[in-house]
Structure formats: C-alpha cells, structure tokens
Amino acid sequence: MILKEGGYVSLASYRGPPPVDVDLGCAHVAGLPRVFQPAMHGAALSSGRLVVSRSPGYRLELLDASGRLVGLVRRVIAPQPASARLAARELGNESQTFPGDGGRPCEVSVKKVVEARGFADVVPAVRGIVATPDGGWWVERGVGPSDRRYDVFSPEGAYVGTLSKVTPRPALFLDDDVFVAIQRDDLDRVLLRAYRIKR
Secondary structure: OOOOOOOOOOOOOOOOOEEEEOOOOEEEEEEEEEEEOOHHHOEEOOOEEEEEEEOOOOOEEEOOOOEEEEEEEEHHHOOHEEEEEEEHHOOOOEEEEEOOHHHHHEEEEEEHHHHOOOOOOEEOOOOOOEEEOOOOEEEEOOOOOOOOOEEEOOOOOOOEEOOOOOOOOOOEEOOOEEEEEEEEEEOOOOOEEEEEEOO
C-alpha cells in the first residue's frame, strides 16, 4: 500500500446529510445530526481485512487492505421505522444538558431535543461493529443505551449467534474469551469491568 502525501490512504467513504444547527431555547448547538442518522461503522480485523457498514440495512462489506471489496455479509433484519418515541429512547435520559448562553448549563427535555434535532426515517439495522481477536466481529444493533445486542460472526463471515441484551459493549478484548467494558455504577463512577465469555 502506498500512502498519499500526509500519510494516509482512503479505504472507504460515506457521505450523509450535513448536521444541523439546533436552537434549544437556552442553548444554541452547532452541528448536531438527526437522531438515527445513518453513519459508516467499521472495524479492522486481525486477518488484515476491514468490515464496514454504510447503509441503513444489514449489509456488511469485507474490504482488503487496499479498500477493494472482497465479500458481502447480510442478514434478513430490516431497519425498523423510526419515531419520536424511539428517538427519545435512543437519547436515553429524561433530559440532556448543554452549555448554555453565558456558560450556564442548559437542561432540556429529551422530547424537546428530539423535536429540535429531528430523526431519520428508519433506525439503521447496524449500530456499530467490534472486531474480535480471532478475526471475527460483533455487530451491534438496537435502540437506546440499555437495549443493545450483538450478533457474533466468525472470521469467515458466518453468523454464529446473538448475545443476550445484558451484554455490555466491549471497549477491548484481552483474549478470545475475555473483554473489557467501560461502564458507570450507581454512584456515577466510571469503571473498567472484565467479562468472560461463556461458549
């Protein structure tokens, strides 16, 4: 691979609608995307390939180290229609806090945030991708912080199964059977917790 001047080469791209400036009354926020705005997700696999999602549907592209398409992986899971209720669930809390005018915190109800930001027509089927040490990957899907689940794929792209909803998002894998998640406890402390995968 020959890197361009500046030390990079573009392997995949995605261009969605531009983010919007939002007026929340006590705060003006520049550059917020619509809730459920489709985005590109990807992970570098230990095999030297990339797995990339860049459409609302469940379509994963396998790319080689030069960005050339070498395979497609799909599941029959259609994007669900989005709604204001689902958008509020996605944002999680009853309210959100933004830096307000004059530097004071501005607390805004999630309902008002959704009205100001708007939301896409559908909830993308793929919400994230995490590479695993064995060359496979996990595909994140769901709505809201507490309603995520992960589909597990082998290095060959075969669907292995879906993990339970209580599985936290891996921040990194220590080995094939142990991963670390970043979580908050009841006292709002940020913790690193290690989880062992039972096969």
